[in-house]
Amino acid sequence: MRLLAGMILCFSTAAACADPLSLQNAQAIALRQNPGLGALTQKIVELKHQAVSVAQLPDPHLSLGAEDLPLNSFSMNQQQMSMLSVGLSQTFPSFGKLGLEGRQTRVEAAAATDTLQGQSAELVLLLRRAWLQALYTDKAIMTVRHQEQLQAESVQAALALYRSARGSEANVLRTQLARDDLANDISKLQAERTRYLAQIAQILNLSQPPSIQNRWPHLPSPKTLRTAETRLLGQPLLRSAQAQSRAAQIGVQVAQRSYWPNVTVSAAYGQDFYPGSPNWLSVGVNLSLPIFPEDRQDQNVDAARARALQAQYRFDDQHLALIQQLRSTFARYTALKKEWTRTDERLVPKAQQAFSATLAAYTSGQAHMDAVLHAQNAVLRYALTRLQYRRDLALSVAELDFLTTQGRTTS
Numbered sequence: 001m002r003l004l005a006g007m008i009l010c011f012s013t014a015a016a017c018a019d020p021l022s023l024q025n026a027q028a029i030a031l032r033q034n035p036g037l038g039a040l041t042q043k044i045v046e047l048k049h050q051a052v053s054v055a056q057l058p059d060p061h062l063s064l065g066a067e068d069l070p071l072n073s074f075s076m077n078q079q080q081m082s083m084l085s086v087g088l089s090q091t092f093p094s095f096g097k098l099g100l101e102g103r104q105t106r107v108e109a110a111a112a113t114d115t116l117q118g119q120s121a122e123l124v125l126l127l128r129r130a131w132l133q134a135l136y137t138d139k140a141i142m143t144v145r146h147q148e149q150l151q152a153e154s155v156q157a158a159l160a161l162y163r164s165a166r167g168s169e170a171n172v173l174r175t176q177l178a179r180d181d182l183a184n185d186i187s188k189l190q191a192e193r194t195r196y197l198a199q200i201a202q203i204l205n206l207s208q209p210p211s212i213q214n215r216w217p218h219l220p221s222p223k224t225l226r227t228a229e230t231r232l233l234g235q236p237l238l239r240s241a242q243a244q245s246r247a248a249q250i251g252v253q254v255a256q257r258s259y260w261p262n263v264t265v266s267a268a269y270g271q272d273f274y275p276g277s278p279n280w281l282s283v284g285v286n287l288s289l290p291i292f293p294e295d296r297q298d299q300n301v302d303a304a305r306a307r308a309l310q311a312q313y314r315f316d317d318q319h320l321a322l323i324q325q326l327r328s329t330f331a332r333y334t335a336l337k338k339e340w341t342r343t344d345e346r347l348v349p350k351a352q353q354a355f356s357a358t359l360a361a362y363t364s365g366q367a368h369m370d371a372v373l374h375a376q377n378a379v380l381r382y383a384l385t386r387l388q389y390r391r392d393l394a395l396s397v398a399e400l401d402f403l404t405t406q407g408r409t410t411s
Helices: 002-012 023-033 035-053 097-163 169-204 225-232 236-259 297-363 369-403
Strands: 061-067 083-092 263-272 280-287
Touching (some): 023 097, 023 169, 035 097, 097 169, 097 236, 097 369, 169 369, 297 369
Antiparallel strands (some): 061 083
């Protein structure tokens, strides 16, 4: 019966009984439910279909007609020139144009695929940033609450000394002020945590903020700077810019095909109903004449070349920006790693030892309450600094992982 009651209680409070959400599962939810990624996926499907259609010949033209039909009788055998005809014509665009247009659209589809992968990586980075900030505030709240408990003990110790006439009222007031300041810090951290959880809920398209795991996620450790710079060339957004530049260059070749004529081949069969008259067969070739290129073909080619240069400049600019971002992030990561290690292994333990020694000295009457409060604040400050370094280090790792994301080859 107790087990059944526990199950009923768990189902009635599903949110409380549910396991905290992991970052890995949150990333899967974000990638699956983001509407922007869904729209871009359909854009890729559209371009793949277009790549097939644009490479096909235009539809042939079927013509039906009556020629030299007399209006007084509408008789087909009144005179020799009257006939009914059926014809078929096919237009062939300038040589190689269809193949180039199909190739250009396939390259645009590849660029859209890389854009999808790049925006997916950006979405994951956005989620990781909010996740790490929420995790930091959660751990900072725990740290400050622990310090608040220590401060409450200091208040009790100061009161005990004051009641025994061995301490002053000022010491009691100072300890109470320090305790209340910690309560204010907790309120601020709780507000920040609520804000970051709301960001996570927005990214995941959830109606309520989720409960997240209270441990630092494992993110891939960055390699050397040289390796990271090599991997940068495979970054999906950079690959997309490069593909867009290739598509624009193919567009120049497509525009240059306008200097070549389009060819239309036609054939028609005519039925003559006049007695003794033969039937007729007509064939012909029709050519466009691009002989005045200054205002059309030349302008289109120049515009295509300008688009190609624009796409190339855009790629070069994005490449330089990503290299600068990668180098500065890697430098920040290297410095944070050293600072976090030094704080975790040396500064925090020493601050705790100094507090313990100061507290012992105060208990024996060899130190003042100000020294105890100062030592307590130092412990809190270094503990929060360690958490900040840990958070910033993880943020740097997440950004480096985004910058070195490799685009997947698609068929």
